[in-house]
Amino acid sequence: MLRYYTYIKWHNDLPIYQVLMVLKKPENVRNIKGSFESTVQGLEVMKYNYKVIKAYEIDKNEILSQKNIVLYPLRVFMNHDGETEEEHILECLTAVEGLKDADYYFLLVECLKKLYQKSEYEKFVKEEIYMSSALYKEPYEKGKEEGLQEGLREGLREGELKGETKTLARTAVKLLIKKFGIIPDDLKQSMQKLDVPTLEIIIDNILEYENLEQVKKYIH
Structure with missing residues (x-):
């Protein structure tokens, strides 16, 4: 943190005050200091201060009441007394799914x-929102076709x-x-009713589709 501060101050001369946010309660550290002092032969060389915020001690509902949207993804680390883990996960996801910027959903x-563990949260995640985030899309824009092909192969192997x-x-x-972004709920429900041969045809031709209308022709 000190090196980061020095770099910004030296190159950009920006007035910054650093904050250390501790997300999970440390198991082996009793006290996290918010300052650092350096002395040489009894002479004070430097005193460096920063603020320590312990996320696990913050009431997550205060963040909602203050509408501090930038902290919404971090609410999952905050105090949630009186809720089960599943209730907590679902509530945190619900709070961000209505935001215009899907990046908050991705970050959460x-x-x-x-x-x-994956099994504890994945059943609540809405993949169409998660995948619509720019943070999700950007790393996969390069080699997108290769990614679709690999997903196709893995899906077929798993199905077999x-x-x-x-x-x-x-x-x-x-x-x-992955190809078109958000797709209608009725289309997803219709896909669940298709037989194996039809689904295999759709998957085999996934790279050739230019719009969802070409997929809907397989749904009767």
Whole structure:
């Protein structure tokens, strides 16, 4: 932090005050200091201060009442007494899913990954919102076609191993979201009702579709 401060002060001369936010309660550290002092032979050389904020001690509902949107993704680390873990996860996701900027949803899901096992949060995540974030899309723009092909192969392998129509339907929906972004709920529901051969045709041709209308022709 001191090196970062020195660089900004030296090159840009910006007036900044640094903040250290501790997300999870440390197991082996009792006291986190907000200052650092340096002395040489009893002479004071420097005193460096910064603010320490412990996220796990903040009431997450205060962030909502203050409408401090920039902190919404970090609410998952905050105090949630009186709620089960599932209730807490669902509430945090609901708070950001209505925001215009899908990046907040993406960042919250990334924070959830740091706290919980995949099975505990993934059932609540709305993939169409998560995948519509610019933070999700940008790393995959390069080599997008290769990514779709790999997803196609993995989905088919998984479907063959499990032999389930639901597996192929979910794979097809994921690939369509990856290609077109948000897709209508009625289309996702219709995909669940298709048989295995039809789903395999849709997946095989995923790279050739230019719009969702070309997919809907397989739905009767």
